[in-house]
Amino acid sequence: EVQLVESGGGLVQPGGSLRLTCAASGFTLSDHYMDWVRQTPGKGLEWVGRTRNKGNSYTTEYAASVKGRFTISRDDSKNSLYLQMNSLKTEDTAVYYCARDVFWSGIYHPYDCWGQGTLVTVSS
């Protein structure tokens, strides 16, 4: 069964750092594009960033709101995806989801699998 499980969320002060983990099972993570998406409490969805697959050198894309502060990485040996978040701001408070892109007809499309989400609260 394909499954994604996020962990690592919690309370952090403004300016602090946190690393989220997305543990993948039931498939080989390195074969897939993966995205991070967040949702502020009571609000809508915001795309955070993407990492392409091994065949595309794991290159990344980021939303302007997090570029330079957040970094997406992987550990193939652990079949895990990471979101390193630095210089956190109160507006980064959200539930963070990882999601797997689906490859169809030559391109990658969002998403055939989502994690359950992990809550990050940035507050003093």
Place this chain on the structure above:
Amino acid sequence: DIQMTQSPSSLSASVGDRVTITCRASQGIRNYLAWFQQKPGTAPKSLIYAASSLHSGVPSRFIGSGSGTDFTLTISSLQPEDFATYYCQQYNIYPLTFGGGTKVETK
């Protein structure tokens, strides 16, 4: 950035109703449009990609259409489990962007 505008922001409907949600892009996105369903306290669920292709396991009452800038999600006969919030997302150009959501409530 491409702005995605959903309408209405909420609607009231009854079981068995035909429901239509609209998503408009601020510029053309070909057919690179996805739809998601979300219920309170749970992760989004993917319904449709490439504007009209259903993800595996999604009931055929969910119908996506459109291309360019104008897209629709139609639920042909609303079921009790369909009361939720629906989001569209464009993935033609980075950054990927979501619509603001449409909440489908019981009448």
